[in-house]
Amino acid sequence: MTKYGKKILEIVEQSRSHMTAEQIFEALRQTYPKVVLATVYNNLNRLWEEDRIRKVSVEGMPDRYDRIQRHDHLVCKKCGRLLDVDLGDLTVQLERAAGQAILSYDLKLMYLCEECRNDANKKGM
Numbered sequence: 001m002t003k004y005g006k007k008i009l010e011i012v013e014q015s016r017s018h019m020t021a022e023q024i025f026e027a028l029r030q031t032y033p034k035v036v037l038a039t040v041y042n043n044l045n046r047l048w049e050e051d052r053i054r055k056v057s058v059e060g061m062p063d064r065y066d067r068i069q070r071h072d073h074l075v076c077k078k079c080g081r082l083l084d085v086d087l088g089d090l091t092v093q094l095e096r097a098a099g100q101a102i103l104s105y106d107l108k109l110m111y112l113c114e115e116c117r118n119d120a121n122k123k124g125m
Contacts, residue, residue, distance in 0.1 A: 005043045007031055012053045018064040018082045056082060058108065072106075076113040085109065
């Protein structure tokens with residue numbers, strides 16, 4: 001793994017904020033000021049393909065990157081805010097329902113975050 005790949009993996013594993021490639025790029029530039037954005041994208045794709053990080057895709061939003069540890073996500077339908085939620089490992093139940101062995105799953109529960117609910121209530125008054 002390249003020095004960039006190692007540092008990117010470290011950044012993703014230490015973050016709990018579901019960073020975008022651009023945010024990771026800015027964090028990486030603190031250590032490697034001459035790095036280019038394409039290097040970040042290439043390394044993120046490689047780390048994802050190697051199952052060392054997770055890519056969290058939400059329609060209409062840039063991909064975000066997360067540690068590989070098993071967990072699921074709450075996604076605000078309005079603002080895209082992403083929060084971790086631990087629902088336990090549902091693999092056995094999902095395999096039983098699907099009738100197939102599954103490699104992995106990525107569960108995203110859609111909701112309205114408190115801030116967006118408050119905004120909606122204010123506008124409804």
